[in-house]
Amino acid sequence: MAEISQARLIGGIGSILLLLGIVPSVGPVLGIVGLILLLLALRYVSTAVQQPPIFQNALYAVIIGIIGTVVALALGGATLFGALGGGFMGPVGDEFAPDLFALFAGILVAVLVAWIFGVASSFFLRRAFNLTGDALGIKLFKTAGLLVFLGAILTIILVGAIITLVAYVLLAVAFFQIPAEGRQPPPPPPPP
Secondary structure (H helix, E strand, C coil): CHHHHHHHHHHHHHHHHHHHHHCCCCHHHHHHHHHHHHHHHHHHHHHHCCCHHHHHHHHHHHHHHHHHHHHHHHHHHHHHHHHHHCCCEEEECCEEEECHHHHHHHHHHHHHHHHHHHHHHHHHHHHHHHHHHHHHCCCHHHHHHHHHHHHHHHHHHCHHHHHHHHHHHHHHHHHHCCCCCCCCCCCCCCCC
16 A cells, blocks of 8 residues: 555645645746646556546546647737737738737637636546545545636636635645555445
């Protein structure tokens, strides 16, 4: 059961690093390291309790999040490049002026795409946390998963960021509630 004790430590540290993702300048790096540690911890839990869907759902969440980030950055970059490069310029007399409506619409589309992918990613992360909570008998994982999902949905109105931070705190507490080495987690539930 060394994997469970490793998951306890790595998952707890990863959750704390995700929480520190809001720190200026080093936050994004801490957030990425935290996400990698969280994924590794869920891999250890998945192996220890012999439930591959835990890691699979977490991996889907990360992949969807990466794709969403790349697509949103590409859309936002194309919008800015078009505005600065003359692609969104409209005639105003003899001169050209930037088409601000097209610029704001392009940025809005990029933000909307990022939000949609973020909600989809959090859905799979919630599933991974629900399965982890069931497998280990720690209901706080389910609560953290629900708050991650609600936080992603409500991020569009900025309240979600606070909810997500609370979810990361609960997630760290949930990981540190995993029994220390020597105690067996409850057996996985029988398949339906």
